[in-house]
Amino acid sequence: MVVESFLLDPAPEYPVSITAKRYCEEHFASNANNPAALTLVLLHSTSFHKETWEPTLSDLFTLLRKGGDNAPAIREAWVIECPNHGVSGQINKDRLMAEGFRDFSCFRYAEAAHRFLTTSSSWTGPQNDIRKRNLVGIGHSLGANAMLILQHLEPSLVFSKLIIIEPMLTAAGPLALEPLRHHLVTRARKRIKLWDSREAVRTAYNNPQRRAAKWDMRVTNLFMEYALHWNGEHQKYELSCTPEQEVAMYLDPDGSTKPVEDLNLICHRLPVHLVLGKTPDFVPREVHEALFDSRSGRRFASITWMDAGHLIPQEIPTKLSAVIYDALGGNPSSRL
Template sequence: MAATLVCDSFVFDPRPDYQFRLAIKRYRDLNNNHTDDDALTLVFAHCVGGHKEQWEPTLEHLYDFVSREPNLKIREAWCIDAPDHGDSSIFNDHLLTSALDWRPESSLGWEDYARSIHAFLSGLGSGIDVDFRSRKLVAVGHSLGAVAFVLSTPYLPKVKFLSMILIEPMIIRKPKPGEFKMEYSEIIAKRRDIWPSREEAMRFFTSEKQWQGWDPRSFQIYADHGLRDLPTETYPNLTQGVTLKCTKRQEAALYRDRLCSLRAFQYLHVLCQRIPVHLIHGEHADFIPRYFQEDILKVATRGHQATSSKVPGGGHMVVHTHPEETDKRARL
């Protein structure tokens, strides 16, 4: 029977042990609602500047495939906004803005996403009455989200993942002299981030090179979930128009945090000894140079439980541009 997806929204609150609340969505197929012990529970983490809803096109393809495969059982899929992204950023707006005002060069780091994921899956908070310790967990992370999953694994109590799928992971060794450096913060800081309407914002995005090739569903999802109405803590005096949920100040600060990418690289071989890991890259190395990707694959696959694949025609933003092909590679 064809898939019929339903979505439930939650707010996970780990306070007082951790200060940032999280916006989370659960996706289920009403026609194939498996609750068996061997059914998989999928957990998704997004890229820098993204949000939990970006996974919806990929989930549509995945659940449609699963509906025709009786031996593949998915219990549910959980998608998590980082503390400074998506709807989480609205809950945490005052804390995030205050931190940037106090220390503009750095606010939340990539590890804050990892800590948030760990708290959520460990049940270290309120708002979601699910014991994930009894679930067969599969982690699926894109870019920042991939790094967050890797960094979440050493925390205690341990979260037991069955496997991980890391899509275009921003896992980078220490650059050698003259090699690539993540110098994106200044570009992002100068980027336009206010528009009179969502329609005007989307016209702007479609004219920008970085947005070319996005799946139409991804564009619509960004219009619906990547923007928020003014005023905000960042722009308290503007009463009309829209801006980004993940502010450009916060996104720029994230790209200044280079240590977490290196730490994930250093830990990757340990992770791949413990659980199966599948790495997915786009065919085109348009964001992370190919030599960094090759070094990641060498570390991950050398005598370990790691596999890899490429999305034909894709680049770093494969989740947005090629959701169906991304789903196919994730199922390998």
């Protein structure tokens, strides 16, 4: 897998840096002149980082190789990082104290993705104008919500389909997720801020009593590398997405409801594939089911229930890659 890193500098209209990575394989070059070839755009969940998608992408690319001429044509995949997470959180540490960015939100993540995608031709050349590609949006949790918001931002970006994984959405009003919000905020505020070593973090996260013990080992390794950074002042490691920033994301008053309005429109305009976890360890099942209630008028190209909890990309990236592969091929079956 070929990986390239990109950094978009701050601008007056968006005064924080935006980082992204481009993933492809050498044989994807043969699709460069194919207008139907897909460019994937991926957004991640709260408290993670852009590299958390690497195991899923690696396994997806393996499926594409095995599929040969019958596989969907892919040009590349872009993963855009939420600016207060991962490497971006470290780069933007001081800028995130500015008014309007101290309380980061789902909308701000969508804005970051929009700015990155709509300015791509200015820093990669007109031949790499991502806006002109056949775009497929893939988002998990926070990233799913931000992907939905992205659909109405101007100037508009045209996506051919969306794959929405465990969205933090409630069609029944904000109170339906209030217990979850309280739990997530309480947990984030109790996080250990400083660690003596990455191995100390690994040992803690591998505790069988923690959800992180279920993660794919590749995801855990990437978390240790990209979700932590060295704090020279304290001579310890700290989380790149600070507990304060994580709490701000969870307290976003509109983050779980406003994207439903976008979904109501989008699902009639393009195929939306919904991927959910069977284990209701975060979002209650009835909240998920309200999204595809027949009385809502919403429709989905497919609905897939997977044997996992909320953190599907972290727990079962290989199985998720197969679901994404099916959705990209255009003929997935509903797995209710």
